[in-house]
Amino acid sequence: MTDMSAGRERHVQASGAVPLISMRNIHKKFGSLHALRGASIDVHAGEVVALVGDNGAGKSTMVKVMAGVHMATSGDYEFEGKPVRITSPTDANALGIQTVYQDLALCSNLDAVQNLFLGRELTGSSLFGRRIQRAECEVKAREVLKRMRLGNLSLTRPVGAMSGGQRQNIAIARSILWTPKVVILDEPTAALSHSAAEQVGDLIRTLADQGLGIVVVSHDIHNFVVNATDRIEVMRLGANAASFRTGDVTGEQVVNAMVGGNEGVNLAG
Amino acid sequence: MAEAITSAPPLVRRRSIGDLLARDLRALPIVIGLIALWIFFAVQSDVFLTARNLSNLLVQSTVVGIMALGIMFVLLVKEIDLSVAAINGVTSVFMAKLIVEAGVTPWVAVPIAIALGAFIGSLSARWVTYVGVPSFVVTLGLGLALNGLQLILLPATARYSLNGTGLEQIALINIDGIWAWVVLAIGILSFAGLVFSEAASRTRAGLETPMMRAVVLPIAAATLFGAIVVAILSAHKGIPLIVLIFGILLGLGGYILKQTQFGLYLYAVGNNDEAARRSGIKVHRIKMAAFAIAGGVAALAGVIAASRTLGVGVFSGGGVGGGTLLLESIAAAVIGGVSLFGGRGSIHASLLGALVIGTVSNGLNLMGVENEIRLIVTGLLLVLAVSIDKLIEKATGQQSF
Numbered sequence: 270m271t272d273m274s275a276g277r278e279r280h281v282q283a284s285g286a287v288p289l290i291s292m293r294n295i296h297k298k299f300g301s302l303h304a305l306r307g308a309s310i311d312v313h314a315g316e317v318v319a320l321v322g323d324n325g326a327g328k329s330t331m332v333k334v335m336a337g338v339h340m341a342t343s344g345d346y347e348f349e350g351k352p353v354r355i356t357s358p359t360d361a362n363a364l365g366i367q368t369v370y371q372d373l374a375l376c377s378n379l380d381a382v383q384n385l386f387l388g389r390e391l392t393g394s395s396l397f398g399r400r401i402q403r404a405e406c407e408v409k410a411r412e413v414l415k416r417m418r419l420g421n422l423s424l425t426r427p428v429g430a431m432s433g434g435q436r437q438n439i440a441i442a443r444s445i446l447w448t449p450k451v452v453i454l455d456e457p458t459a460a461l462s463h464s465a466a467e468q469v470g471d472l473i474r475t476l477a478d479q480g481l482g483i484v485v486v487s488h489d490i491h492n493f494v495v496n497a498t499d500r501i502e503v504m505r506l507g508a509n510a511a512s513f514r515t516g517d518v519t520g521e522q523v524v525n526a527m528v529g530g531n532e533g534v535n536l537a538g
Numbered sequence: 539m540a541e542a543i544t545s546a547p548p549l550v551r552r553r554s555i556g557d558l559l560a561r562d563l564r565a566l567p568i569v570i571g572l573i574a575l576w577i578f579f580a581v582q583s584d585v586f587l588t589a590r591n592l593s594n595l596l597v598q599s600t601v602v603g604i605m606a607l608g609i610m611f612v613l614l615v616k617e618i619d620l621s622v623a624a625i626n627g628v629t630s631v632f633m634a635k636l637i638v639e640a641g642v643t644p645w646v647a648v649p650i651a652i653a654l655g656a657f658i659g660s661l662s663a664r665w666v667t668y669v670g671v672p673s674f675v676v677t678l679g680l681g682l683a684l685n686g687l688q689l690i691l692l693p694a695t696a697r698y699s700l701n702g703t704g705l706e707q708i709a710l711i712n713i714d715g716i717w718a719w720v721v722l723a724i725g726i727l728s729f730a731g732l733v734f735s736e737a738a739s740r741t742r743a744g745l746e747t748p749m750m751r752a753v754v755l756p757i758a759a760a761t762l763f764g765a766i767v768v769a770i771l772s773a774h775k776g777i778p779l780i781v782l783i784f785g786i787l788l789g790l791g792g793y794i795l796k797q798t799q800f801g802l803y804l805y806a807v808g809n810n811d812e813a814a815r816r817s818g819i820k821v822h823r824i825k826m827a828a829f830a831i832a833g834g835v836a837a838l839a840g841v842i843a844a845s846r847t848l849g850v851g852v853f854s855g856g857g858v859g860g861g862t863l864l865l866e867s868i869a870a871a872v873i874g875g876v877s878l879f880g881g882r883g884s885i886h887a888s889l890l891g892a893l894v895i896g897t898v899s900n901g902l903n904l905m906g907v908e909n910e911i912r913l914i915v916t917g918l919l920l921v922l923a924v925s926i927d928k929l930i931e932k933a934t935g936q937q938s939f
Contacts, residue, residue, distance in 0.1 A: 374813035376806045378881040387806055388817030390799050397790065398798040403736070404743035 287350040288313045289451050289482040290335065290366070295344035297330055297507075304330040305341070306507035312451055312482040317473055319494045319515075320486045322504035323527050328486050331504065332453050335484065336368040337361035349450075367444035368453040373436055377429025382410045384428050385443045413446050418475055434465030438472060451482040458493045470497030490527075491520035503527055564875050567926050568890050571919075572897065579901030586904055589773035596771070599896030600784045601843045605867035606874065607784075607791055607888035608835025611828040613871060614795075616808045616880025617673040619829060621662060621681035622836040623864035627855020628688040629655045630840035634698035634850040635691055637705065644705045652837045658684070659833020660826050667822035673829075685858045697851035700844055708845035714776025721777060722768045725789065730757050732793070780842050784889075787835070792885035804828060808880030862913070866895050869916065873923040894919060 290312040297305035305327050312318050322328045333339045334346075337355040346353055348364050355361050358368070375384050386406050392399040407424060414422055419438055428436055437457055444452050454473070458466035470493060477483050477499075487494050494501060495515060503511040503526040511526040579586040605622060612619045633651035636642040642650075662680050666673045692698070700706055713721055733753055740747045747753070771777050795801040803824045806814045811821050844850045856863025872878060873894050874887025895916055902912045 370816075372812075374810070374816050376809040376813055376881070378805055378809040379802070383802060383806075387802075387814070388819050390802065392799050395798070397794055398800045400797050401799055401802060402739065404739040404745055407740075407745060408743045 286313060288347075289349060290484075291345075291347040291350075292331075292335065292341075293345040293347075295331065295334060295346075296342045297327075297334060297339060298342045304507055305334070305344075307344075308504060308508050310335075310484075310502055310509075312484055314450070314480050314482050315477050316500060317477050317483040317485060317498040319498040319501045320484060320504065321488070321490060321494055321501060321523060321527060322510070326504040326510075326527070327507040328504050329455070330507075332368070332455065332484060332486055335361070336366060336453055338368075362447075362449075365448070365450035366453065367447070367449040367451070369437075369440045369444050369455065369457065371456040371459060373440040375428050375436055375440060378427055380427055381414075381422060381424045381439050381442075382406050384439055385410050385413070385446055387443075389447075409446070410442075413442055416479070417442055417445060417472060419472070432465065433461050434468055437461065437465070437469055441469075441472060441476075445476065445481075449481065451484065452476065453484045453486075455486050456488065457485060458487060458489050463492060466493055467497075473497060490523050494523065495520050505529055564927070564930075565884070565886060565890065567930065568874060568894065568923060571923070571926075572890065572894055575894065575897045575901065579897065579904065582901070583904040586901060589770050591900070591904070592770050593774040593778070595893075595896050595900045596781050597778050597846075598900060599892040600778075600780050601839050601846070602863070602866045602870050602895055603784055603888050603892030604787060604839040604842065605836055605863065606870035606891055607787055607885070608832040608839070609867055610791075610871045610876050610883055610885075610888055611804065611831045612673070613876050613878060614804045614808045614880060614883055615825050615828045616811070617663075617666060617825060617828070618868075618878070619659065619662065619673065619677045619832050620860070620864065621658070621677040621684060622832055622867060623856040623860030624681035624684035624688070625655045625658050625833050625836040625855070626840035626843065626863065627850075627857075628684045628691070629658075629837035630844040630854050631688050631691045631698070631850045633841060634700055634844060637700065637703050638698045644703060648705075648841050651841055652834045655837025655840070656830040656834030659829040659831070659836075662833075663822075663826040663829035666829075667825055681860060681864075685855075688855065689852065689858075692851065697849055699849040701848045705841070705845050706848050708779055708842060711779040712776035713779065713782060714772060718768050718772050718777045721782065722764050725785070726757070726761050726764060728789070729760050732797075733757055780846070783838075783842070787838075788885055788889060791888075795885055800824070800827065805881050808882075810881075866916070869920045870895050873920055875927065894923075 288311040290310070292311075293309045294307045295305050295309065296303070296307060308327060308331055310318070310320070310331065320328045320331060330339065334341045337358045337360050340356055346355060348366075353360075353364065355364070355366075361368070376387065379387070382403070390399075391402045391405045391409070393402055394400070410424060411420070414420055414424075417438070419442065422435060422438065423431075428439060431439070441452070441454070441457070457469050457473075461469065466489065473483055473485065474497065485494075485498060495518065498515050501511075501513040501515055501518065501523055502509060503513070503523060505527060510529065513523065513526075576587070585591050605626065609619055609622050629651040632654060633644075633647045636647040636650065637644060658680070662673065662676050665671060665676045733756055737747045737749070737753050768777065771781070795804065803814065803819050806817070806819060807821050807824045814824075815821050840855060844854065847853075852858070870891030871883070871887055872891070874883070874889070874891030876883030876887045876891075898915050898919065899912055902915065
């Protein structure tokens with residue numbers, strides 16, 4: 270198995286630049302379970318990296334270490350070239366790493382603006398508690414949604430009345446609101462129709478074009494991963510199994526690498 | 539998903555205390571139901587629509603309405619407090635003991651009772667959030683324990699009379715004549731101030747504000763509604779102080795729910811507490827505040843009940859087990875549109891629900907129907923109200939939020 274990400278990475282925006290995130294030789298043990306066995310990943314500004322693998326391959330553990338949910342047992346974590354120690358999601362947020370979880374964590378009875386700002390409302394003081402400055406929140410929400418080309422999303426409908434794709438977009442918009450540098454998306458298309466998944470793909474591209482590094486964990490190899498990403502990191506048994514430039518491979522080849530099938534398809538060879 | 543994207547111009551969301559019934563489709567069935575009940579009883583009894591009777595109806599609905607308003611905060615965060623009636627009873631008996639036996643002035647005893655109620659509520663919240671026992675169980679047990687405490691606090695005569703202590707004045711004072719209209723004017727001015735400040739902040743931020751829909755209509759409707767109520771009340775004895783207290787609580791509660799961060803967090807926690815927690819909201823604190831509000835408000839309702847009945851006794855707080863007071867308080871909130879599953883309900887629910895229950899009781903009474911029938915009708919109305927809500931949900935495909 271050859272790792273091609275080191276020498277042969279030909280990604281245009283990324284070439285030569287210091288990666289936003291560089292994780293090297295990460296190990297993670299949960300008791301006797303050795304979930305990560307020396308996995309590595311780079312995330313550059315302006316690129317969309319897919320992290321794929323079979324169930325139990327370690328991709329979820331890898332992004333959780335990246336997002337500060339878990340701490341690595343050993344290994345190096347550098348952010349913008351400097352070694353960092355991330356012990357909680359708050360640390361990761363402070364560096365500019367935001368995560369959109371699969372369950373989206375939205376409140377279906379609240380509208381888009383309320384969800385975008387939940388826990389971080391712009392408020393002023395009043396006689397009976399902190400009063401929400403709705404107008405200011407709305408202006409900022411509009412600005413962010415416009416930047417994401419989601420200008421026509423209703424700001425006042427309860428999120429529960431929206432489609433799965435729109436909810437996904439709001440969850441992504443919430444992570445963008447505080448201008449992060451890296452956004453991690455956990456299975457963003459799992460519950461979506463084909464067309465909705467395409468729209469999420471477009472949105473992710475828009476964000477990458479604005480200079481963000483995007484990490485996507487996905488099982489949707491054939492439609493989403495091979496069409497909407499720049500680079501595919503395949504994990505198997507807690508380590509890197511292969512690395513592809515998206516344009517160079519078919520879904521079949523990626524799946525083969527995931528399950529450890531025909532090694533010959535690894536184009537790095 | 540294209541069909542789900544609205545291309546309509548962004549609507550202005552009016553988030554103000556007097557959320558007009560006409561705008562809130564969810565409240566419409568209950569308003570229609572209330573009007574139907576009124577027409578029915580007006581046909582059955584000549585007395586029903588007199589100013590005197592409507593005045594009484596409002597006064598009779600106040601204690602349940604205030605209780606419903608308090609318990610609504612707990613229902614919003616997806617919990618329940620079955621001890622509110624017991625809190626109502628035990629705090630009012632404790633207050634009476636302070637006044638009668640220790641000679642404490644009502645000016646001090648009443649705030650002590652309210653603070654005690656809030657403290658008891660916050661205790662059950664602690665138990666619920668830290669130990670993890672469901673609120674249903676904690677407050678059921680606590681309610682029984684408080685019932686016992688209430689009996690212990692009572693003297694051998696099983697009753698404290700509060701006549702002549704000054705406390706009975708709460709139920710006796712009416713604001714009449716020009717002062718009734720002054721009170722209304724103050725209320726409308728506060729409401730208008732809120733609406734205008736919101737419109738102004740939108741304009742400042744460069745957002746469009748539909749003057750008619752967001753400013754003129756709400757203020758006009760609030761003025762009309764308030765004027766009708768005050769005119770009816772003035773035709774009898776004026777605005778009863780306890781009705782004014784209920785009105786102030788409604789305004790304050792509406793402001794907190796619709797305008798403040800705390801209010802928003804109540805809805806967020808009730809809908810998805812995990813999402814709220816991940817957003818950095820201190821879920822246990824929000825729940826504790828909700829229970830404390832329910833407890834404090836229940837104690838206030840107890841004070842008002844004590845004032846109306848000129849004393850406290852075994853019957854205070856609905857008697858042992860909470861009796862009809864507990865059931866009617868929860869029923870009023872639910873009839874008014876508060877979800878038992880958290881995250882949904884507006885402040886007018888407590889008013890509408892209490893009015894429905896009060897109307898049934900008052901109307902059947904005028905018709906000379908027995909109390910048994912009243913319980914049956916109230917019970918069926920509760921099921922009917924929630925059923926209609928469910929049917930609307932199915933018909934429109936709109937989930938209840």
